[in-house]
Amino acid sequence: MDLKLLTFLVVGATFALYIGIAIWSKASSTKEFYVAGTGVHPIANGMATAADWMSAASFISMAGLIAFLGYDASVYLMGWTGGYVLLALLLAPYLRKFGKFTVSEFIGERYYSKAARMVAVLCLIVASITYVIGQMKGVGVAFGRFLEVDFHTGVVVGMAIVFVYAVLGGMKGITYTQIAQYCVLIFAYTVPAIFIALNLTGNPIPQLGLGSNMADGSGMALLDKLDMIVTDLGFAAYTAQKWSTLNMVLLTLSLMIGTAGLPHVIMRFFTVPRVADARTSAGWALVFIAILYTTAPAVGAMARLNLMNTIQSGPVGAADGNLVYADRPTWFKNWETTGLLQFEDKNGDGRVQYYNDKDEAFAAKAASFGWNGNEMVKVDRDIMVLANPEIAGLPNWVIALVAAGGLAAALSTAAGLLLAISTAVSHDVIKGMISPDISEKKELLASRLSMAGAILVAGYLGMNPPGFAAQVVALAFGLAASSIFPALMMGIFNKNMDDKGAIVGMLVGLFSTLIYIFWFKGWFFVPGTEMAANTPDNWFMGISPEAFGAVGAMLNFLAAYVVSKVTPPPPEHIQHLVEDIRVPMGAVKAARDH
Amino acid sequence: MSEQTQRQAYWKANLKLVAFCLSIWFVVSYLFGIILVDQLNAIKIGGYGLGFWFAQQGSMYIFVILIFFYANRIGKIDQKFNVHED
Numbered sequence: 001m002d003l004k005l006l007t008f009l010v011v012g013a014t015f016a017l018y019i020g021i022a023i024w025s026k027a028s029s030t031k032e033f034y035v036a037g038t039g040v041h042p043i044a045n046g047m048a049t050a051a052d053w054m055s056a057a058s059f060i061s062m063a064g065l066i067a068f069l070g071y072d073a074s075v076y077l078m079g080w081t082g083g084y085v086l087l088a089l090l091l092a093p094y095l096r097k098f099g100k101f102t103v104s105e106f107i108g109e110r111y112y113s114k115a116a117r118m119v120a121v122l123c124l125i126v127a128s129i130t131y132v133i134g135q136m137k138g139v140g141v142a143f144g145r146f147l148e149v150d151f152h153t154g155v156v157v158g159m160a161i162v163f164v165y166a167v168l169g170g171m172k173g174i175t176y177t178q179i180a181q182y183c184v185l186i187f188a189y190t191v192p193a194i195f196i197a198l199n200l201t202g203n204p205i206p207q208l209g210l211g212s213n214m215a216d217g218s219g220m221a222l223l224d225k226l227d228m229i230v231t232d233l234g235f236a237a238y239t240a241q242k243w244s245t246l247n248m249v250l251l252t253l254s255l256m257i258g259t260a261g262l263p264h265v266i267m268r269f270f271t272v273p274r275v276a277d278a279r280t281s282a283g284w285a286l287v288f289i290a291i292l293y294t295t296a297p298a299v300g301a302m303a304r305l306n307l308m309n310t311i312q313s314g315p316v317g318a319a320d321g322n323l324v325y326a327d328r329p330t331w332f333k334n335w336e337t338t339g340l341l342q343f344e345d346k347n348g349d350g351r352v353q354y355y356n357d358k359d360e361a362f363a364a365k366a367a368s369f370g371w372n373g374n375e376m377v378k379v380d381r382d383i384m385v386l387a388n389p390e391i392a393g394l395p396n397w398v399i400a401l402v403a404a405g406g407l408a409a410a411l412s413t414a415a416g417l418l419l420a421i422s423t424a425v426s427h428d429v430i431k432g433m434i435s436p437d438i439s440e441k442k443e444l445l446a447s448r449l450s451m452a453g454a455i456l457v458a459g460y461l462g463m464n465p466p467g468f469a470a471q472v473v474a475l476a477f478g479l480a481a482s483s484i485f486p487a488l489m490m491g492i493f494n495k496n497m498d499d500k501g502a503i504v505g506m507l508v509g510l511f512s513t514l515i516y517i518f519w520f521k522g523w524f525f526v527p528g529t530e531m532a533a534n535t536p537d538n539w540f541m542g543i544s545p546e547a548f549g550a551v552g553a554m555l556n557f558l559a560a561y562v563v564s565k566v567t568p569p570p571p572e573h574i575q576h577l578v579e580d581i582r583v584p585m586g587a588v589k590a591a592r593d594h
Numbered sequence: 595m596s597e598q599t600q601r602q603a604y605w606k607a608n609l610k611l612v613a614f615c616l617s618i619w620f621v622v623s624y625l626f627g628i629i630l631v632d633q634l635n636a637i638k639i640g641g642y643g644l645g646f647w648f649a650q651q652g653s654m655y656i657f658v659i660l661i662f663f664y665a666n667r668i669g670k671i672d673q674k675f676n677v678h679e680d
Binding site for chain 2: 071074075077078082085088089208211212223224239245249252253274275279280282283286287293579583585
């Protein structure tokens with residue numbers, strides 16, 4: 001069957017499934033709209049959390065970044081999984097015990113201050129919108145490819161679908177839908193990986209295949225072979241470290257504590273029945289996430305290997321060693337129509353040369369081959385996962401499946417985030433501050449309007465994203481790490497932390513990180529407004545904007561501590577509240593003094 | 595023991611367990627996966643250098659184990675100090 005038709009069928013069938021589930025379990029009250037009652041089993045909750053959590057960044061973008069960054073991309077793998085340990089050990093059980101709808105409600109009550117709640121809402125909205133920008137980039141790539149249109153058109157189509165989808169159901173619809181989405185996306189991710197691992201190494205388990213020898217009779221380990229192929233073309237070795245150790249440590253830390261500070265993930269742990277379930281739910285979520293995350297390094301390495309071998313089909317420097325452009329495979333042509341893959345025949349030989357023309361040692365060699373610069377002028381990292389099965393020549397149904405999986409990942413996360421944003425606006429700002437007696441109907445309307453606003457902003461910025469999907473998402477994590485996580489953690493572990501300390505801390509963390517990011521990425525991510533080029537030489541101590549969240553978090557802790565020392569301690573009933581949160585037994589006594 | 599001191603003892607035991615788990619969390623990711631990666635890569639398991647394996651595989655398996663280990667142990671501590679849920 002024709003690939004395009006098949007893709008439409010598979011994507012259409014999965015969409016019908018999700019929308020069907022959403023309608024079947026349509027949210028009927030505001031409480032259900034937000035947290036789906038409290039009857040979700042830890043394993044089901046874990047699976048839904050995994051789908052919610054694994055976004056376009058994980059599914060579409062991450063393996064592509066791994067393919068081109070090699071070892072350095074380990075920061076994404078460790079950073080996005082290690083955060084669950086922090087979540088399970090430091091936050092989830094206590095927030096569940098506290099028993100409120102939203103993160104900002106916790107901050108508002110723990111710090112007995114409406115101002116603290118407002119600041120938390122601001123932090124959540126900034127982090128969530130940045131996150132949705134990353135999703136829009138991913139959605140644009142996926143729709144661009146499978147509708148065979150330009151990337152920007154893909155973003156617009158994606159915006160429309162995300163909106164309809166997120167507005168249809170609330171959390172309840174989303175919980176069951178997300179279980180279906182998890183199944184689709186994990187199947188779509190692992191099936192091609194198994195095929196490719198089997199092809200390349202003879203071992204069907206990708207996690208083992210990555211550490212196996214090549215099945216081409218060379219007897220070389222796959223990773224050694226990959227190192228050899230890329231260094232032969234002037235690229236840095238795949239398994240070698242390119243970034244500074246400091247930057248890697250801070251970026252990993254930033255992603256980990258960001259994970260534990262993101263509203264749409266934390267909200268999940270409000271929905272389990274008991275404190276003990278909150279602890280294990282994080283574990284189950286990580287089990288389901290790790291299935292994809294341990295497969296991703298194999299997908300990345302094998303995609304890079306296949307890409308290099310397709311273009312450099314013969315020995316380096318041989319007259320017929322490179323792919324003839326006129327004979328390029330279909331996937332190559334298809335990605336060219338999206339504008340995300342671009343070729344320019346610089347030396348006019350009708351063949352494709354793909355090498356590192358920035359490497360001075362290799363330049364002399366390249367010149368002697370008659371090469372006149374790298375001709376793959378654009379290879380967008382975000383296309384790798386979707387292109388991977390085509391490059392490996394897998395059957396059409398596998399390719400269609402991957403398109404469906406990528407869309408499932410992007411849609412589920414975008415919907416979860418939009419819900420967090422709309423909750424913040426309608427529940428925290430409007431109901432909590434402006435008009436407490438708003439009717440349920442009006443509150444739902446307000447939440448839907450704020451979803452629409454968030455999609456428009458994110459879609460607009462997603463057209464000119466400040467990086468690849470996974471990098472944009474990394475920025476969102478930095479923002480959550482620097483603002484929300486320290487306030488939550490101190491709220492539980494430091495009884496003497498007061499309202500003023502927390503507020504100053506959150507503001508210092510958020511703005512130091514935000515300004516550092518905007519300095520190198522442009523004010524509000526508008527291209528051309530950056531104050532300095534985004535290169536390691538300009539960075540403060542070699543710390544990249546993605547990694548700065550960890551520094552922002554430290555500044556947050558420090559500022560909060562100093563301020564809390566010079567201001568009066570929190571009132572006694574707040575100290576009792578903290579003591580109540582710390583033990584699973586009993587109910588939290590109401591701490592309202594206003 | 596009064597309820598107050600009981601709760602304080604429970605919290606202390608919890609903090610000790612959390613500190614133990616987080617030190618393992620730190621060692622497998624930051625120490626083995628990043629800081630000592632070159633030294634560990636001298637050891638090979640299959641085609642993987644050991645440091646590279648910790649960074650792209652091992653740390654994640656250990657994270658999963660850690661969470662369930664913590665949930666199990668803290669559950670027992672809940673019982674011991676009689677602060678468990680009904």
